[in-house]
Amino acid sequence: MRYIIIGSGAVGGSIGGRLHESGRSVVLVARGAHFEALRDNGLRLKVPTGTLTLDVPVAARPEDVELREDDVLVLAVKTQDSVAALDAWAARPVAGGGTAGERLALVCAQNGVENERLALRRFHEVYGMCVVLPSTYLKPGEVVAPCGPYTGALVIGRYGTGSDATARRIADDLEKAHLLAPVVTDVMRWKYGKLLGNLANVVEAVCGSASDATAQDLVARAKAEGAAVLDAAGIAYASEAEITELRSGTVDPQPIAGERTRGSSWQSLARGAGSIETDYLNGEIVLLGREHGVPAPVNAALQHAARESVGRSREPGSLTAEELSRRIAATRTGNSAPTTA
Secondary structure, eight states: OEEEEESOSHHHHHHHHHHHHTTOEEEEEOOHHHHHHHHHHOEEEEETTEEEEEOOOEESSGGGOOBOTTEEEEEOSOGGGHHHHHHHHHTOBBTTSSBHHHHOEEEEEOSSSSHHHHHHTTOSEEEEEEEEOOOEEEETTEEEOOEEESSEEEEEEETTTBOOHHHHHHHHHHHTTTEEOOBOSOHHHHHHHHHHHHTTHHHHHHHSOSOSHHHHHHHHHHHHHHHHHHHHHTOOOOOHHHHHHHHTTTEEEOOOTTOOOOOHHHHHHHHTOSOOGGGGTHHHHHHHHHHHTOOOHHHHHHHHHHHHHHHTTOOTTSSOHHHHHHHHHHHHTTOSSOOOO
16 A cells, blocks of 8 residues: 555654654645745654654645555645545546546545544545544654654544554555554544544644643633534544543653644644634534534634634734633623624
């Protein structure tokens, strides 16, 4: 099997780099300065045992890759970029006939729960992956993955129909590449559980940190809203204890000199990416809450703050947790939308 990593940032770069290091065939797909750095200097993957410089084949566009029937596409872009990527790759021809959408397996190695539905409209074989892989991509050509002894835990299962032989083959390759990869029949339950954890991402991003008492209170309130919404919707989700148990003793952060791991939303603001995935994290809770009549004012305010930060090109830490709390209180007292600072 050959792995085409569509989106080779923090998660995609870590997965692709580890697979390449273990002897698997890999192509990284990247854009702009990141593509140029990967092409010219290889992938610098910083892990607890040192810095790996990996000469992984790299492509800038789908047209640069000649697809073959043993390829597996790993989608690792942010959800807001999924439709464009899926459309570009699904129609690509595969050697021997047919298109990628008709013949190739696609794995959604992404946060949120919308990607699999988007993918299944375009691909016949879709696999969900719950990604527990703390990592950072801030510099072109470089990814920091500070956990060990496994770089990450990647819970995988076929979307809609449980596990199958392909999921098990992918998991076997991942397990040989410093990546814990349990195969499950209920992968979306795991992804909804991870979604609740990801509701904290925007607090860290807009406030710069989620460690002070007010920020922690916001996170707790956002998660409580999320759980109430999922319960009302009848959606099963893995508990925080299950996710903690999955990574305990296997995916543990270890110090790398000069490096500090930040959440994906923080990284998007820090890189000036021009978009953020909050609409598909906190925004998913807001959407489900509206569908099922459960108020979600905390998540709505956090979603608004993220959009504002992107729209004004703000860096992480541009708002305080106290300001966010005031916005939520104002919304509850009758304002139709959070105030704008």
